Amino acid sequence: MAAPALSASPPPAWPAITPAVRLAYVLQHFWQAYPAAQKVAIGYEPTLGEVSVANGAGSFFDEASPYCPAPNWRSWGGRKIPFFFDSEPEVPLLTLTPGAAIINADVVSAAFYLLSGWQEYFSLERDRHGRFPYACSVQQQYGFVAVPVVNYYFDVLKTAVEHVSGQRLAPRQWQGAPLAGFITHDIDSLHGGWGTAVRGALRQRKLREAGRALLDKALGRPAPWDNLEQVQAATTHLGAPSTFFMLGSSQPAPNGTANADYEIDSVLLQRLRQLEANGAETASHGSYGTACDDRQLREEAGQYSPGQLAGNRFHFLCWEPRRTPGVVAAAGFRYDSTLGFAEHFGFRNSYCLTFYPFDFERAQPHSFLEIPLNVMDATLQHPQYLQLLPEEILPALQPMLGEIARFGGVATVLWHNDHFDPANTATGPRQFAEIMNDLRERGAVFLTGSQIVAELCGQ
């Protein structure tokens, strides 16, 4: 039986989220999405030669309600898109006059609402791991989790900017490629897989193989999931460098949740350095509890990376919206890649590019980049999540991958090392290769997290 949902305490006082705050946050990301754009003025006040946006939010951002009024559905870019804060649905979305453009729905407030994670910050709902549940999200309620709605809002803005500037704008490219792939592995277990190996062999009546697995275990040989080098070989074969998220604690959490089944020792560190020499990145997999504890998080990560901390993703995708962004920033990471729903693939912040999480306490962006997580192996076939058959996985993901390619985004894939076990035929190496081949056919370039940050920030 599932544990009852936790409830977050009410949020602390937060500074005013004025139209100017919303505009600055959203436009920062818009210009980053279209880096070659000539910067025309975009604001709420109609002025000749500018793009103006209808202010449709009223007093919503002065209050602590997690949910805004229901959206209106408008056609844009060949599909129906939900427009929040759209107070005049009968008026056409765009009014273009010589030298000026008016957007008649408040796409700035709508983009801010989704990108900032407003619903999570002000919702009191949490699941048994303290996470904001997909079941409580507007993405679930209105059925748009696999549509990057903020990118569609930006497409409206782009059309208005193109009209005013006379310049055609192309989406961001990644080293000349139309999208980037971010291939990641959370390493929870290096000593497991014996049971799977023995059961798999017995199922196929391969008694000798089962006996060999039992003997290997008895002799203390490497376990089936002690496979970091094999994972790297598999991803390299498919054209991608891997980013390994390593746990820094083998202590179970106070509630009994397991962390690593391995210790960090000199042998493991040596192996990681070799993987890095072959093109991989090592990053932090913040253990259970560190989503609210920056000191512990930094201490754990420091065991792998004595220098500057690169990236992080929390174990179990733990993320307390009120505290975790501040924890990631205080720990000093350059990027995080936790923000996806465990229950469903797609876009938790309705955006397929990297973004700076919003700091509600200071009403400004945080300093680190979020590389949103789009799909995790466990999501696809799990009693509590989706239950897709192996052959259903790629077709289910293709519309989402197509959206990422359309807007020059990043496709972030989490495939745990145990899912590279050949014994896994449900969400195993074969299904991973199918996703990779689809991304390759779309022309993706594969980058590590730090390479993605460098592309965006020029570092």
Ligand SMILES: [Zn+2]
């Ligand atoms: Zn994990």
